[in-house]
Amino acid sequence: MEGSFLLPDVEDEDTAGFWSGTAAGELRVQACGSCGQWRMPPRPMCPSCRSVEVTWVATNGRGSIWSFIVPHPPLLPAYAELAPYNAIIVELEEDPSIRIVGNLIADETAAINSIDPTTIRIGEPVRVVFQQVDDVTLPRWVRA
Amino acid sequence: MAGFLKGRTAVVGIGQTAFGKGLESTELSLACQAISAALDDAGIKPSEVDGLASFNMEDGREVDVARNVGLGEITYFSQVGYGGGAGCGVTGQAALAVATGQCEVAVAWRARKRASKTSRPWAKVNQRIPGSWQFSRPFGVVRPVDEIALLTRRHMHEFGTTRDHLANVAIALRKHANRNPVATMGHKTLSREDYMNARWISEPLCLFDNCLETDGALAVVIVSADRAKDCANKPVYIHAFAQGLPPQHNVMTNYFCADPLRGPAWTAATRLWANADVGPDDVKVAQLYDAFSPLIPLSLEGYGFCDRGEGGPFTDDGNIEWPNGRLPVNTSGGGMSEANVHGFNLVLEGVRQIRGTSTCQVEGAGVSLVTSGEGVPTSAILFTEDA
Numbered sequence: 001m002e003g004s005f006l007l008p009d010v011e012d013e014d015t016a017g018f019w020s021g022t023a024a025g026e027l028r029v030q031a032c033g034s035c036g037q038w039r040m041p042p043r044p045m046c047p048s049c050r051s052v053e054v055t056w057v058a059t060n061g062r063g064s065i066w067s068f069i070v071p072h073p074p075l076l077p078a079y080a081e082l083a084p085y086n087a088i089i090v091e092l093e094e095d096p097s098i099r100i101v102g103n104l105i106a107d108e109t110a111a112i113n114s115i116d117p118t119t120i121r122i123g124e125p126v127r128v129v130f131q132q133v134d135d136v137t138l139p140r141w142v143r144a
Numbered sequence: 145m146a147g148f149l150k151g152r153t154a155v156v157g158i159g160q161t162a163f164g165k166g167l168e169s170t171e172l173s174l175a176c177q178a179i180s181a182a183l184d185d186a187g188i189k190p191s192e193v194d195g196l197a198s199f200n201m202e203d204g205r206e207v208d209v210a211r212n213v214g215l216g217e218i219t220y221f222s223q224v225g226y227g228g229g230a231g232c233g234v235t236g237q238a239a240l241a242v243a244t245g246q247c248e249v250a251v252a253w254r255a256r257k258r259a260s261k262t263s264r265p266w267a268k269v270n271q272r273i274p275g276s277w278q279f280s281r282p283f284g285v286v287r288p289v290d291e292i293a294l295l296t297r298r299h300m301h302e303f304g305t306t307r308d309h310l311a312n313v314a315i316a317l318r319k320h321a322n323r324n325p326v327a328t329m330g331h332k333t334l335s336r337e338d339y340m341n342a343r344w345i346s347e348p349l350c351l352f353d354n355c356l357e358t359d360g361a362l363a364v365v366i367v368s369a370d371r372a373k374d375c376a377n378k379p380v381y382i383h384a385f386a387q388g389l390p391p392q393h394n395v396m397t398n399y400f401c402a403d404p405l406r407g408p409a410w411t412a413a414t415r416l417w418a419n420a421d422v423g424p425d426d427v428k429v430a431q432l433y434d435a436f437s438p439l440i441p442l443s444l445e446g447y448g449f450c451d452r453g454e455g456g457p458f459t460d461d462g463n464i465e466w467p468n469g470r471l472p473v474n475t476s477g478g479g480m481s482e483a484n485v486h487g488f489n490l491v492l493e494g495v496r497q498i499r500g501t502s503t504c505q506v507e508g509a510g511v512s513l514v515t516s517g518e519g520v521p522t523s524a525i526l527f528t529e530d531a
Binding site: 005006007008009010012014015018040041043047066067068069070071072076079082084085087089097099100101102103112117133136138140 | 282346
């Protein structure tokens with residue numbers, strides 16, 4: 001069922017470092033190899049100093065909910081089967097200017113519809129967990 | 145202080161096809177029909193057209209349009225991207241081209257079919273996701289409504305915007321459509337109860353927070369102010385035009401910048417008002433891009449009709465309703481209740497408000513604002529009665 005989710009091209013030149021991080025159980029963000037500024041989504045040039053040197057930094061995987069939605073059909077079949085589910089935006093504890101989209105789930109093995117959406121609050125602390133879908137490891141979030 | 149463009153050009157022709165679902169014509173054919181109607185409205189021969197500005201999502205290329213409609217020696221053609229952000233962009237670029245002498249008769253248009261391959265890029269799903277979409281789509285943020293719902297929830301959290309405010313938008317636009325015989329929702333009323341009981345699409349947005357899906361096409365013809373004096377219709381002058389792409393903006397999923405709720409409208413507005421003799425207080429009617437209801441409060445803020453965060457309350461007390469509101473908005477019904485042709489129907493309604501031919505005519509409008517999509521790289525245009 002999850003096999004028909006929309007999955008990333010993990011060999012994408014700019015983003016591969018993120019997906020190899022999740023596969024290794026780390027939530028990594030792209031950082032400028034010159035000035036060190038974090039940036040997401042990944043891209044080739046640092047908008048701060050224009051360096052094309054790139055590094056990847058492991059974060060502590062903690063953050064808080066910045067916004068959330070509860071999608072209902074009509075949706076693509078893989079998502080419709082799980083609807084209503086939630087999608088959240090997390091701002092990272094170590095750098096709140098970095099925001100990451102994901103899902104709040106009850107535990108590491110739970111589905112994206114495992115939380116009662118009426119209980120989700122902006123500002124709630126969350127921590128990252130990882131779920132394997134086909135050949136991709138997706139970051140998801142549980143209550144911290 | 146007015147910009148270079150002020151009063152140098154005018155819309156002298158408008159044309160459109162029927163709106164509907166499952167129209168038999170191709171997107172190219174619809175484009176040609178709308179352009180043909182606009183030229184007839186202007187009283188200008190196709191062979192005189194020498195400038196084209198089009199959406200980069202069009203199925204019909206310039207060469208195809210020119211070969212079908214029988215256009216002349218084309219010396220200017222440009223395209224604008226980002227779908228709903230492009231309506232005022234193509235209109236304004238057509239005006240710029242005429243004003244700078246790159247062409248003499250310019251046409252801008254949008255044609256759309258729901259089934260068209262290029263119309264709904266999010267529906268192309270049979271491949272691995274590239275680029276920054278990798279950081280939203282895998283998690284079920286799949287449709288445009290999901291992307292805007294995330295910003296809406298945050299706006300509600302930061303500023304206290306409510307579903308009642310969004311209902312104000314949906315109801316006002318439906319009332320306007322109910323006076324417009326060609327509006328898709330012309331014969332269907334919408335009550336607050338209907339809105340509150342509607343099914344969810346992506347909470348906090350329900351069915352009536354979404355635009356229609358429409359087949360159809362619309363076009364405008366633009367010439368110099370001098371030539372406009374000899375045309376059949378009252379000239380509708382282009383007073384100012386701007387596009388807007390703010391720093392660190394990300395199309396639709398604009399979550400990855402310092403202030404996601406200060407979107408492209410703010411950027412376009414700064415240039416628009418800087419190049420105009422008028423300000424928001426002088427504008428008596430506005431067509432604000434409405435793929436989703438929350439884009440209207442955001443645009444009211446961005447274009448300076450109210451303070452930051454006050455876009456929701458601005459819609460209270462019938463403030464955006466014709467005829468008595470402070471600022472009647474989307475007076476033909478807009479994308480939510482007339483037709484959603486990527487906001488190009490808003491451009492034509494903005495023209496009609498200056499011509500005096502709207503079905504919700506604002507008396508003595510004088511100045512008419514049209515905006516394109518908030519949430520994507522956008523554009524805006526001011527039409528005036530006086531050059």
